[in-house]
Amino acid sequence: MTRVFDRTDSSVVVVIGSGAGGGTVANELAQKGIDVVCLEAGKRLTLAEVVNDPPTMDERMGWHDERDGKPVWLCKTVGGTTMRWSGVSPRFEKHETQALSTYDGLEDTGLIDWPLRFEELEHYYDLAEDKMGVSGTHGTPASAENNNYKVLKAGAQKIGYSRITSGRMSINSVARHGRPACRQIGFCNSGCAIGAKWSTLYTEIPAAEKTGHFELRSECMVMTINHDKAGRVSGVVYKDASGTMHEQKARAVCVAGNVVETTRILLNSATSKYPTGLANSSDQVGRNYMRHMFGFALAIMPKPVNFHRGARQSGLVYDEQDHNPERGFAGGYLFETLSLDPLNVAAFVGGWGPGTSQYNDSYTHLAGLFLVGEDPPQADNRIRLHPDRKDHNGLPVPVLDYTDHANTIAMREHGVARARAIYESLGAAEFWGGEGPPVGCHNMGVARMSANPEDGVTNGWGQTHDIDNLFVSDGSVIPTSGAANPTLTIVALAIRQADYIAEQMKKRNI
Amino acid sequence: MNNETTSRRRFLVSALAISSVATGAFASSLLRESAAWAKDPDNPLARLARLLFPHAALPDSVYADVAARALAMTADNPEAQGLLLAAEQALDAQVAGGDWYEADEEAQLAAMEAVQGEPFFPAASNLFMFTLYTHEECWKAIGYPGSSREYGGYLERGFDDIDWLPETAS
Numbered sequence: 001m002t003r004v005f006d007r008t009d010s011s012v013v014v015v016i017g018s019g020a021g022g023g024t025v026a027n028e029l030a031q032k033g034i035d036v037v038c039l040e041a042g043k044r045l046t047l048a049e050v051v052n053d054p055p056t057m058d059e060r061m062g063w064h065d066e067r068d069g070k071p072v073w074l075c076k077t078v079g080g081t082t083m084r085w086s087g088v089s090p091r092f093e094k095h096e097t098q099a100l101s102t103y104d105g106l107e108d109t110g111l112i113d114w115p116l117r118f119e120e121l122e123h124y125y126d127l128a129e130d131k132m133g134v135s136g137t138h139g140t141p142a143s144a145e146n147n148n149y150k151v152l153k154a155g156a157q158k159i160g161y162s163r164i165t166s167g168r169m170s171i172n173s174v175a176r177h178g179r180p181a182c183r184q185i186g187f188c189n190s191g192c193a194i195g196a197k198w199s200t201l202y203t204e205i206p207a208a209e210k211t212g213h214f215e216l217r218s219e220c221m222v223m224t225i226n227h228d229k230a231g232r233v234s235g236v237v238y239k240d241a242s243g244t245m246h247e248q249k250a251r252a253v254c255v256a257g258n259v260v261e262t263t264r265i266l267l268n269s270a271t272s273k274y275p276t277g278l279a280n281s282s283d284q285v286g287r288n289y290m291r292h293m294f295g296f297a298l299a300i301m302p303k304p305v306n307f308h309r310g311a312r313q314s315g316l317v318y319d320e321q322d323h324n325p326e327r328g329f330a331g332g333y334l335f336e337t338l339s340l341d342p343l344n345v346a347a348f349v350g351g352w353g354p355g356t357s358q359y360n361d362s363y364t365h366l367a368g369l370f371l372v373g374e375d376p377p378q379a380d381n382r383i384r385l386h387p388d389r390k391d392h393n394g395l396p397v398p399v400l401d402y403t404d405h406a407n408t409i410a411m412r413e414h415g416v417a418r419a420r421a422i423y424e425s426l427g428a429a430e431f432w433g434g435e436g437p438p439v440g441c442h443n444m445g446v447a448r449m450s451a452n453p454e455d456g457v458t459n460g461w462g463q464t465h466d467i468d469n470l471f472v473s474d475g476s477v478i479p480t481s482g483a484a485n486p487t488l489t490i491v492a493l494a495i496r497q498a499d500y501i502a503e504q505m506k507k508r509n510i
Numbered sequence: 511m512n513n514e515t516t517s518r519r520r521f522l523v524s525a526l527a528i529s530s531v532a533t534g535a536f537a538s539s540l541l542r543e544s545a546a547w548a549k550d551p552d553n554p555l556a557r558l559a560r561l562l563f564p565h566a567a568l569p570d571s572v573y574a575d576v577a578a579r580a581l582a583m584t585a586d587n588p589e590a591q592g593l594l595l596a597a598e599q600a601l602d603a604q605v606a607g608g609d610w611y612e613a614d615e616e617a618q619l620a621a622m623e624a625v626q627g628e629p630f631f632p633a634a635s636n637l638f639m640f641t642l643y644t645h646e647e648c649w650k651a652i653g654y655p656g657s658s659r660e661y662g663g664y665l666e667r668g669f670d671d672i673d674w675l676p677e678t679a680s
Contacts, residue, residue: 052657055644146664147672154675162679183663193659303674308654310669342654343643352562352626352635353619360643361565364653426675 002209002216005037010249012037013501014236015256016222016265019080020490021474022256023200024131027208028498034505036214037248038205039238041221041261042077045201050191054341057190066391067260069400070291073440074258078218079201081258082487086188086313087170087197088336089134089488091125094118095323096331096374096482102323103330106407109376110288112479115451115460124492132198132491133176136167140176143169146184146310148337151301151367155422156317156335163318170198170488171311179203184310186339220246221393222261224269225253225470231273233470239393252501252510254462256474256494259289259443263383263476264398266447279447279464279472284457286384288377288448289402290481291441293333295371295412296348297433298340299423300362307339307366320373320418321483329410333373333483335419340368348436358430367423371415372442375481376405383446442486447476461500462493469510473497553577554598554611559638561618567651576648579641593633600625 005012015026018040026038045060061083063074075081095102097114114121129137136142143166145153153164167173171182171192182196195202208214219241226247228234235249255262263286267277277285317335324332340348342360349356359366381403385396404412416433423431450456453465462477464470473494475486482489504510555577556570584590601610604621613621625631642648649656658664 052659144670146669150670150672150675150678154678157678158676182665184665184669185658185663187658305672306653306668309658309664309667341643342649342652343640346563346639346643347636352622354564357563357565360563360652361567 003035003212003214005035005215007246007248009035010234011035011251012248013252013254014039014248014250015254015473016236017080017256017258017261017474018078018200018205018216019075019256019258019474020082020200020487021494022254023079023082023204024491024494025254025256025473025498025501026214027200027204028495029501030208030211030214032498032502033211033213034502036208037250038208038214038216039220039222039236039248040078040080040216040218042075042080042218044078044216044218045083045191047193047195047202050193052185052187052190052193054187054190061191065393066389066397067400068386068389068397070402070438071440072258072260072400072443074260077201078205078216079199082199083191083201084189085487086485087311088313088316088485089129089132089168089170090316090318090334090484092121092482092484092489093321096480096484097121099331099376099480103376106330106376108378109405109407110379111376112448112450112455114479115449120496121492124496125488127495128488128492131203131495132170132488133172133179134167134488135169135171135173136165141173142167143171143173143182143311143314144184146314146337147305148307148310148339148367149315151305151426152315152317152335152337152369152422155426156319158425159418159421161317161319164315165318166315168316169311169314172196177203182311186308186310186312188312222257222265223393223395225255225265225278226269227271227273227278227467231467233278233467251505252469252471254471254473254497254501256472258474259446259476260383260398260400262472262474263446264385264395267385268396274466279457279466279470281466282454282457284448284455286382286446287379288445289381289383289400290375290377290444290478291402292375292444292481293371293373293404293408293411293415294435294441295415295419295433296338296368296436297371297416297419297423297431298345298348298359298366298368299428299432300359300430301365301367301423302427302429304364305367306364307368308341312339313337313370320415327414329407329414330376331374331407331411331483333371333411333415335415335422336370336372338368338370344439347439349432350437359432362430367428369419369422371412371419372485373408373411373415373483375408377445377448377480378405442475442481444475444478444481444486447472448479449477450479462497463500471497471501555580555594557611557618558597558601558622558634559642561615561622562635562638563642565648565651568648572645572647573642576638576642576645579645580637583637583641590633590637593630594637596628596630597625597634600628600630
């Protein structure tokens, strides 16, 4: 029932990107009978093409276009970063959506409160969790406790933590909605070979295709968004797999390019009417770029753990998520299990010589975790376009300016010290903890929601303040990062946005 | 080191020197030859790989293969080849007699420490890190089995078999 729309058909909503934000908003609109064309830069893989070999999968689905700055973990593939993510799906806490009110006086930050009621977000969290099959919600059991999780749980309890769960994973703990339960394969970040982990590739996209209101155009790289004389967006210019340029006409456009590409598309669409780019009258596009506080820990335990067996991330500890300024920083963080392959063990520990290789000599005895926490918005942490450099598509190269806030550094130090205590309480012989190599991040900000148009780029529904029929549908709209991995929130906001777009279309407002 | 290996070693250096300025098929064929040469465990890049990431359980032949794979990876990358060459030349310059490979282990390690802040050092180190820790013989030695999909994952193969932890609350 896959539809094919004419490129001159200006009644369609064009969604740019097919990941957590784009794939979700596209399917939700199609389910309501709204015609959607989804443009995705990457190819459409089959599960048979998902192999347990990270370098090969990075070739197949990673985003390798030229960029200036630290790695960002983007994917160029149908499903976007839902192919690569680990599946950890905690909610934001209410206080984290009221950062300005809660973290009073945090210097050199652009904190704001989210322009929506948390109680309304909770309703959409319910819908998102049901859609994604988040373990431990909607009647599903928590995820099975693997060895690495059992170590984290035992150590966390020993040092006095109590809010510990193996739930909140968007990996089926039981067979559900036509997808199987997790088989503890590992390699979750190289695509789930059996489709137990939620990815839009085999959930939202085929569901949208069944409606007859949806067309996916893969291997189509978006260049710019066009507008009409009135300033409303009217079409999207893209390059197809053969290198031919096209314009798809549109009634409305949703941009979901995982923050970096979202910024590039908006800024690269500058015209005489919008000289600084689309939706950028506030000069906020690209600003307040957030990546989360990231920290990592590895410990050599006294007896075997075999942390490579099973889901790479399979549980979390909430006890440090609260805002408790006595620790010396604002906001909080989560502990989440993490296993690494030998290459990453060496890369994370860093350096060379016996001090480094001892961790791989004890590979079977390793336990590991990931620290993820609040990263306050800073106006000068931003994504911009390089003034001269162009990539192979002729697009300006994105430049990522980013430095850790002092709050982030203090939080990481605290988290690493607590991680050491967790593992040493169980007799760890060696411990490494720190920032690790810049392997990835959680991209957020750059087109944030704000009550006041001067403070951000979109309103509380991701509709740009400047242009009624232009929406941002990915993590770009998140105003403050909280501690939670962002995908669940991106999906919840995308479902909510689809409801809003449908209502606005019905009222003929867009 | 006998005369033959010395001349082979010089060949490697000259191959890298030439290919770091050459392009295309010419550089690739030179590198393929030198990669084949590096299978000989008695070579400086294999030695460097072992000192960077020493594992007593791994024989020299594995480090030789690690060095060969690293060279093969640089076949189309003159910049990376230049960095490897720079690393070798800088190490030679650090030891009395100008031949790092011929020096004793203590002097070899001291030379590495002396140049570890230079840009070529992490470049060379990362290359060997990649080819060592993706090497099947290395995985076998340290107990990492690699791909599990074909075995049905670990659901029935010990994902939760840990038995030495203290009792925990539910």
